[in-house]
Amino acid sequence: MTRLPRLCPALLAICLSASFLAAADPADPVKVFILAGQSNMEGKAANALLEHQATAPETKAQFAHLRDQQGWIERDDVFIKYLNRSGPLTIGYGSPNKTGVELEFGTVMGDHFDEPVLLIKAAWGGHSLYQKFRSPSSGLPSEEALQKELEQAQKRVTQNNEKRNRNDPLPTMDDIRSVYGSSYRAMMQEVQETFDNYETLFPALKGRPLQLTGFVWFQGFNDMFGDHAPGEYAANMERFINDVRKDLDAPNLPFVIGALGQNGSTPAKGAMLQVREAQMAMNDVPAFAGNVKAIRTDVLADKEAERLFPGWRDHFEAWQKVGSDRPYHYLGSAIWFNRIGRAFGETMIELLPTE
Known part of the structure; x- marks a missing residue:
């Protein structure tokens, strides 16, 4: 198995130049966050749904901070690289024609930092921690x-x-x-390639060093299946965090985990509960105190989407105004994905070291 070289301090200190933030000190680092996981990290809220809810009287207030008079804001201080797509943060950086948690997470980060923010998203649907995201020390x-x-x-x-x-x-x-480990290696390759090429991808960041600042993990559904995956999740998750930190040369990298929550307002049970409890158990690992936090995503459920999902074909016109996918994709609810992204951002701020 070929191991990706670690992102060493020398790489993190590469000098670039920024034109759009001329008033700021060009030595200020770009705050870099990695967003990784499977299909729900890809993002499954249809852009058409966001467009509707952003103007509908009953929901537009929830999207107002993401828009201006011209429509959706394209931030000049937050940038995103998602596989073969890159640019200023706005809607549409999820699965094709969809949006995910990156929208609100990046907004929270951009509002929090005076320095520019770069999101590197590495997500592939259907990839388990047991197999494809399996990290090196899990063997x-x-x-x-x-x-x-x-x-x-x-x-x-x-x-x-x-x-x-x-x-x-x-x-x-x-x-x-x-x-085994193929997605872990691909994730690290995404990070490496973005660090190598970001002054070309994002000319506005030219002249600034990069500072790896945090990691968000939103995954778990495929680990509900199989003879071993649910029971091994906690051990694999702990090793994953340690391996990511080792390979990125970031020993205390803040880590936010979005625990499984597709159950929504219905109590989780069976393998879903087992995986969620394994994710939440990271809050009790002594070595992770103050730098890792798992949060529940079911408590953020969009209750209107939940209400209209049963029999959605019989009231499709009403359904498409609140949801755009199945329960395993959080109903494709823009409100639910945005709530999760904001919660990820607020949790990340809790973990960031005070300067």
Whole structure:
């Protein structure tokens, strides 16, 4: 397994120049935040829903601070890199034609800091902490577990070959092993590439050093499934935090965790409760006191979206004014995603060291 080089202090001290903040000291660092996770970190609130609710009399007050007379604000002090997209923070940096927690999180950070802010988002739907986001110190699952996974994968390919008259090769053990940690490595690559290229991506930041300032983790749904993932989540999460800090050379990097909350106003149970409790358990790790905090996202539920989701096809016109997706994506509620993003920002501020 190839390890990505750590982002060393020398990289964090690269000199750039900023034109849009000429009045500020060009030596002031850019505050960098990493936002990582699976589909809900991608962002699933439809832009069309934000457009509607931003002008609807009953909801527009909740979006007023994100808009001006021309429409959605494009901040000149907060920037975002999300895979192949980059630019000033505004709506639309979620899944295609959608928005996520980055909008309100970046707004809170931009309002808090005098220095410019850069968000690096690395998120891929359906990726578990047990497998693809598995960090280096978690190693690989047991040989018994890997062998079982290989047999299941080979069975699926065999059945598909027979059904579709194909001759696809059967997966090998190397194929199975290579998936573990692949998203962790891709996340680190995103960070590295952004640090390497941000003066080209964001000319307004030219002349400023970068300062890695915080990390937000919003993930967990796929760890509800499988024989081992729910039970191993707490241990894997603790190792993930330690590995991220080690690989980024940031020993006390503030870490905010959005605990599973798709249950909304309904009490969580089963594997969802198990994973949520594992996430919340990070608040009790002695070494994480004051620099890691997990928060509940179910308590921020959009109750109107919850009310209208049952039988949504029968009242589609009303539904599309409050939601845009299924419960596992927080109903695609712009209000719910914005509340979560704001809570992430406010929690991050609690963790930031006082200067």
